[in-house]
Amino acid sequence: MDLKEIRKEIDDIDSDIFGLLVRRMVLSIKAGRVKSKLEDKEREKQILRSLKEKSGPPITPDFLERLYISIISESKKLQQEEYKLAAFQGERGAFGEVACREFDKGLIPVPCKDFSDVFEGVLNREFDIGVVPIENSSEGAITSVSHLVSEGNLNIVGEVTLQIHHSLLSHQKVSLEDVRVVYSHPQALAQCRDFIARNKIESRPFYDTAGAAMMIAREKPAGAAAIANKACASIYGLKVLKEEVEDSRYNYTRFIVLSREKSLGEGNKCSITFLTEDRIGALTTVLNIFKDEGINLTMITSIPSRDSTGRSKFLIDFKGHFTDNNVQRTLKKIKGRTVGFRLLGCYRGWEL
Structure with missing residues (x-):
């Protein structure tokens, strides 16, 4: 050497x-x-x-x-x-870690391998809060997280929106032509699919963007690279082959902040989840309530339901506060026309 x-x-x-x-x-x-x-x-x-x-x-x-x-x-x-611990999915350098620090610089971010580990850790008091991605401007809702939110017992107390820039990282400085395979989280691979196809690179899903970078640094596979946050280059000693390889420059991910405690304090946004009745027009009935009360929806996600009755499950974000009269009326009406209704929280929202 x-x-x-x-x-x-x-x-x-x-x-x-x-x-x-x-x-x-x-x-x-x-x-x-x-x-x-x-x-x-x-x-x-x-x-x-x-x-x-x-x-x-x-x-x-x-x-x-x-x-x-x-x-x-x-x-x-x-x-x-008495520092507070904030769980995120991924390894050091993941965008979830960035979101934790953006929400509160006094938090100590703690990596978890799976989204379910974040939810279970907060619920079991292992962590004070959890920070998970819920929606991307290019790829839409992150269904696996939406499902955990709707099925779990945690509350949404805040959110953070990050502009996401992906970089192509390798353990050695090589040309793009020498990269034959790239590893990353499926969401990141989807956000960079045009770049990957244009350069004729094989994509391989990995559990995390930063985890892929860590693997490249440790195993040093020939002809391989990772798509991850540029910060992973300095954390894991990698070379930046190309920056901003995402297909859309308008690439934002919205992260929600989860807690055991309910947040009904200051805020301008609410989240709810519910099952609709098994009949034609059930969702339209709910949406018309928002329309009649003049409330603007910011996200509506259909979640695969494990309910055998044929009912559909939804996660909805809307503008307003729990104490607003029209919000109070809306929630009361929706609760009477749905099953398993739950107010997930009112919090300060960001625009995607």
């Missing part, structure tokens, strides 16, 4: 260490919420004792002790600060 290769490997290891430190600190915060007292001297001694037993050249016991005393000290500090 030459010096350049050695330094590149050191950078990769440093990136892994940083990611593992973040994971450890998050687990420390979780532990602080369930243990009876903040300090556990016996546990700290046990950690240091175990590490010293594992030490050996070139890692000395003294170095390990200094390092972990610092880590333990920082962990206890974080437990005292």
Whole structure:
């Protein structure tokens, strides 16, 4: 190995260490919420004792002790600060992480592999809030998330809209002609389908955009690249082959913020979910209520229902506040004409 290769490997290891430190600190915060007292001297001694037993050249016991005393000290500090944990789907560098920070810079974003993990984690009090994509300007509603929202017991307390720019990333600087296969989340691949087809690249779905970037960095497959947030290049030590490979420059994704608590405070937007009756014109009846009350709909999503009765499930966003007279009348009328009606929340909305 030459010096350049050695330094590149050191950078990769440093990136892994940083990611593992973040994971450890998050687990420390979780532990602080369930243990009876903040300090556990016996546990700290046990950690240091175990590490010293594992030490050996070139890692000395003294170095390990200094390092972990610092880590333990920082962990206890974080437990005292009572930081809020925000779950998002994906790995470090995912757009969900960006949305978490955009919503509240004081949050600690925590990656989850699946959308269902985000919902379950918030519901089980593992996380304070969850941030998930619900709608994209190019590809429409994200049905899997809409289904989880409508079926779950969480509430919508806010939203964030991000302009999405995708970059083509590889573990080495190569020309576009050398890229034969690209990995990314199915939504990202769909948002870049013209670019992919134009360059005759095979697309392969992956569970996450940032996860695809991480895989490319670790496995270094020949002729492969990832479509992901440009920030993933610096996080995982990748090369940017091309920026803004999305097909539409008007490419926005709306993320919703989920909480166990209901938000009926200040806001200009409401979300509801319900099942319509199994009859012709059932949805039209509901939509006419909005029309008659002069309420503007901003999103309507049809969700595949697991109900065997043939009823259809819907998720609707509309402008207005829970305390507005016309909103109160609308909700009362809809509740009487639908099944399983639920007000998901009133919150400050963004325009897509």
